[in-house]
Amino acid sequence: MGSLVPLGGDLPVESRALAEALRGLFDGLGLSVRRYATRRHRDPGSVSRFLNGTRVPPWEFVNDLIGDVTEQHGQPPTQEAMDLLRRLYRAALAESGSAFSRVQLLEDQLADADRRSVESTAVVRALERALADAQHRAADLELQIRQLHGRQQGRIAEKDKALRLYEDQVTALLRERQSLLREVEALGEQLLDAHNRRAQAERRCEELERQLVVAEELWAEESGPGERDADHANGEAGAPGLSARGAGPSGSDDVRTGGGPDPRYALDTFEAGEANRFALSAAVAVAEAPARLYNPLFVYGTSAIGKTHLLHAIGQRTRALHPDKRVRYVGAEDFGNEFARAGGERGLDRFRRRYRDVDVLLIDDIQFLADHERLREEFLHTFDALHGAQKQIVLSSDRPPKQLTHLGDRLRNRLESGLITHVQPPDRPARVALLRRQVERDRLTASPEVLEYIASQVQRNVRELEGALIRVTAFASLNRQQADVELAETVLKDLVPDRVPTRQEDVARLIIAETAEYFGVTSDDVCGKERGRAIVTARQIAMYLCRELTDLSTPRIAAVFGGRERETVEHADRKIRNLVAERRSIYNQMTELTLRVKAAGGLGSGS
Numbered sequence: 001m002g003s004l005v006p007l008g009g010d011l012p013v014e015s016r017a018l019a020e021a022l023r024g025l026f027d028g029l030g031l032s033v034r035r036y037a038t039r040r041h042r043d044p045g046s047v048s049r050f051l052n053g054t055r056v057p058p059w060e061f062v063n064d065l066i067g068d069v070t071e072q073h074g075q076p077p078t079q080e081a082m083d084l085l086r087r088l089y090r091a092a093l094a095e096s097g098s099a100f101s102r103v104q105l106l107e108d109q110l111a112d113a114d115r116r117s118v119e120s121t122a123v124v125r126a127l128e129r130a131l132a133d134a135q136h137r138a139a140d141l142e143l144q145i146r147q148l149h150g151r152q153q154g155r156i157a158e159k160d161k162a163l164r165l166y167e168d169q170v171t172a173l174l175r176e177r178q179s180l181l182r183e184v185e186a187l188g189e190q191l192l193d194a195h196n197r198r199a200q201a202e203r204r205c206e207e208l209e210r211q212l213v214v215a216e217e218l219w220a221e222e223s224g225p226g227e228r229d230a231d232h233a234n235g236e237a238g239a240p241g242l243s244a245r246g247a248g249p250s251g252s253d254d255v256r257t258g259g260g261p262d263p264r265y266a267l268d269t270f271e272a273g274e275a276n277r278f279a280l281s282a283a284v285a286v287a288e289a290p291a292r293l294y295n296p297l298f299v300y301g302t303s304a305i306g307k308t309h310l311l312h313a314i315g316q317r318t319r320a321l322h323p324d325k326r327v328r329y330v331g332a333e334d335f336g337n338e339f340a341r342a343g344g345e346r347g348l349d350r351f352r353r354r355y356r357d358v359d360v361l362l363i364d365d366i367q368f369l370a371d372h373e374r375l376r377e378e379f380l381h382t383f384d385a386l387h388g389a390q391k392q393i394v395l396s397s398d399r400p401p402k403q404l405t406h407l408g409d410r411l412r413n414r415l416e417s418g419l420i421t422h423v424q425p426p427d428r429p430a431r432v433a434l435l436r437r438q439v440e441r442d443r444l445t446a447s448p449e450v451l452e453y454i455a456s457q458v459q460r461n462v463r464e465l466e467g468a469l470i471r472v473t474a475f476a477s478l479n480r481q482q483a484d485v486e487l488a489e490t491v492l493k494d495l496v497p498d499r500v501p502t503r504q505e506d507v508a509r510l511i512i513a514e515t516a517e518y519f520g521v522t523s524d525d526v527c528g529k530e531r532g533r534a535i536v537t538a539r540q541i542a543m544y545l546c547r548e549l550t551d552l553s554t555p556r557i558a559a560v561f562g563g564r565e566r567e568t569v570e571h572a573d574r575k576i577r578n579l580v581a582e583r584r585s586i587y588n589q590m591t592e593l594t595l596r597v598k599a600a601g602g603l604g605s606g607s
C-alpha cells in the first residue's frame with residue numbers, strides 16, 4: 001500500500017485519464033499512499049483505488065489533493081488545468097455509471113451551477129451597484145449640464161447686450177470722429193486763411209510804418225529843429241530818423257518767405273577771391289545743369305560770409321537759364337514752422353506739394369532744422385523724393401554735416417552724399433573788391449586807400465565789412481569831411497568791437513536791454529508783438545545792432561527777438577543801415593548805443 005501499482009490495462013479511457021491526472025498531482029507531494037491516507041483520515045485502500053482508476057473519487061478528495069499540492073509548491077494550478085481536471089472527472093463519473101458516481105456527478109453539477117449562481121449573483125449585485133452609480137452620476141451630470149446651459153444662456157444674453165452697447169458706442173464714436181475730422185479740416189483751412197491774413201496784415205503794418213515815418217519826417221522838416229528836439233526829449237528819437245527814402249529794396253516785394261530766390265543776390269556779384277573759387281564754380285555748375293553734377297550741394301561756413309547769397313544766386317541763375325524750372329528757397333526754420341502749421345491731411349498734402357513739386361530746392365541754415373522726430377522724418381522724405389526724382393537740392397549750414405548730430409545719421413549721410421564745400425571768409429583782394437562794388441552800387445565816396453584800410457581791419461564778417469564802410473562814409477558825409485584813412489581809423493577805432501569769446505546771445509540781449517532803455521521801453525516790448533512807434537523803432541535798431549555787433553546768424557537773431565522771421569531782421573537791418581548813411585541823428589544814436597553796449601561789457605575791452 002506504500003507505492004502505486006501501474007494502471008490496469010483494461011481501464012476505460014475516461015477512468016485512465018482521470019487516474020493519470022490525479023497521479024500527476026499526487027507525485028508532486030512525494031508521499032506514500034499510506035502516509036497521505038493517514039494525513040487526510042482516509043482509508044488507504046480507497047486512496048489506492050482512486051489513484052489506480054478503479055474507483056472514481058469524490059470531488060472533495062480531488063479538491064484536497066489540489067489544496068495539498070498548492071500548499072507544498074506555493075503555486076496553485078492554472079485555471080486551464082483545473083478546467084481539464086474537472087472535465088476528466090466528469091467524464092470518468094459519467095463512464096462509471098454507478099449510483100455513487102451519479103450522485104457525485106449531480107452534486108458536482110449542482111456545485112457548479114451553485115457557483116455560477118453565486119458568481120452571477122455577485123455580478124448582478126456589482127452591476128446593480130454600478131448601474132445605480134452610473135445613474136447617479138448621469139443625474140448629477142444632467143443637473144450640471146442644465147446649470148451650465150442656464151449660465152451659458154445668461155452669458156450669451158449678457159454678451160449680446162454688451163455687443164449691442166459696444167456697437168452703439170463705436171457707431172457713435174465713428175460718427176463723432178467723422179464730424180471732428182470735418183471740423184479739423186475746416187479749422188485747418190481757417191487757420192491757413194488766418195495765417196495768410198496775418199501775413200497780409202504784417203505787410204500792411206510795415207507799409208504803414210514806412211508811410212508814417214515818411215509823414216513824420218515831412219512834418220518834422222516842416223516844423224523845424226525845435227519840434228525834432230522835442231521828439232528826442234520824448235525818447236522817440238528813432239522815429240523821425242526812420243525814413244523810407246533810401247531804404248532801397250526794403251518793400252514787402254523783396255521780402256520773400258519760403259518762395260523764390262531773392263534777386264538782389266547774384267553769382268556775378270559774389271566776390272569769391274582765391275578761397276571761394278571752388279565754391280563759386282560748384283554753384284555755377286549746379287545752376288547751369290541742376291541735378292547733374294553735385295547733388296546735393298552742401299555749402300557751409302561761419303556767419304555772414306555769403307552762404308545765403310550763394311543759395312539765392314544759384315536760384316537766380318537757374319531761373320535765368322531754365323525758365324521752365326521751378327525753384328524754391330526756404331530757411332530750414334521756416335520749413336519747420338510751415339510743417340508744424342500744416343495741420344490735417346490736406347494741409348500736409350499742400351506742404352508736400354510745395355516742397356516736392358520743384359526742380360531746385362534751396363534750404364538755408366539747415367542747422368536750424370528743429371530737433372523733432374516728425375520734422376526730421378518729413379525732411380528726410382522730402383530729400384529722398386527730390387533726389388530720387390533727379391531734382392537738385394542745395395543746402396547751407398554753419399557747420400559740416402558731420403557736426404549736425406541732432407539731425408540723426410540717416411539725414412547726415414544723405415547730406416554728405418553729394419559735394420560739400422567750405423565757404424571761407426573772403427580774402428583781402430575779395431574784400432576790397434566787395435567794398436568797391438558797394439561804393440559803386442550805393443554811390444558812396446571813399447578812396448581806394450580807405451577801402452584797403454577797412455578791408456584790413458574787418459576780416460571775418462562781410463556784413464560787418466559793409467557796415468564799417470557805411471559808418472565811415474556816413475560819418476564823413478554828415479560831418480562834411482573827407483573820407484580818408486585817418487577818419488576811417490577814428491570811426492572804426494570807436495565802433496568796430498574787439499571780438500571776445502562772449503556768448504553771442506548774451507550780447508544780443510544786452511543790446512536789446514540798452515536799446516530799450518534808450519527809447520524808454522522794456523526788453524519785453526522790444527521782443528514782443530506791440531507796434532507802438534517807439535517800440536518798433538527800438539526793435540529795428542536793436543536788430544540792426546545785433547547784425548552789426550554780434551556773430552549771430554540772421555535766424556538766431558530772429559529767434560532772440562521772440563521767434564520772428566529772418567526776413568523781418570533783414571528788413572530792419574536794411575532800413576536802419578540806409579538811415580545811418582543818411583541821417584545824422586540816426587548815426588549818432590547808433591554810435592551812442594554801440595558805446596553803451598561796449599561800456600556795459602558786451603563787446604569786450606575795445607580800445
Ligand SMILES: Nc1ncnc2c1ncn2[C@@H]1O[C@H](COP(=O)(O)OP(=O)(O)OP(=O)(O)O)[C@@H](O)[C@H]1O
Pocket residue numbers: 265269270271272301302303304305306307308309310398426434462463552553554555
Ligand atoms: N563773397 C561775397 N561776395 C559778395 N557779397 C557777399 C559775400 N559774402 C557775403 N556777402 C554779402 O554779405 C551779406 C551777408 O551774407 P549772407 O547773408 O549770405 O551770409 P550767410 O553766410 O548766409 O550768413 P548767416 O549764416 O548769418 O545767414 C549779404 O548782403 C551778402 O550779399
